[in-house]
Amino acid sequence: GAVVSQHPSRVICKSGTSVKIECRSLDFQATTMFWYRQFPKQSLMLMATSNEGSKATYEQGVEKDKFLINHASLTLSTLTVTSAHPEDSSFYICSGTFSYNEQFFGPGTRLTVL
């Protein structure tokens, strides 16, 4: 199956700093990439949908100025959490797709904001 990588796998930062998470599709071109957030024992909540070369579409309640998404190429999307606070601590997962069917998920990034 198609492979998606995320970097870093874990990050710990101080409150007020910005953190960038990379999502790469390694062996396919992802026309669309998705960013999810998952709190402990909860399901994945979609944050935004991004298509290569265009602005991301954010879900209701997700601040676009706080969670900056850049989809610069068909194999790379980045999520930057700006001015992170402890409540932003979560498991962030990206996925890529080249059809409207199957999504291929990355391994996730554990963000801890102190």
Place this chain on the structure above:
Amino acid sequence: SQKIEQNSEALNIQEGKTATLTCNYTNYSPAYLQWYRQDPGRGPVFLLLIRENEKEKRKERLKVTFDTTLKQSLFHITASQPADSATYLCALGYSSASKIIFGSGTRLSIRP
């Protein structure tokens, strides 16, 4: 808004038995429904997809049914093994967009 419910938070099954997980939704029916497996601290892994015009799909020991009248999908694992222990997520997809909506998941434990 669409609401997705998965039968219970946790399910304990004896090894060798069939595990059956339920996914119910409200409101409008999806164009397709997917099942994923998620292990702790990992991203979900795709298992099966079933479309609205399909009643049943099989893959090895897995079987998925889709009843648009009941607004329900059932996910079966036959001859269950301890390695099947994980959280299973159902997700609904709509043809107008490629995004999918996840259910809350069911944590399945298979005891030897």
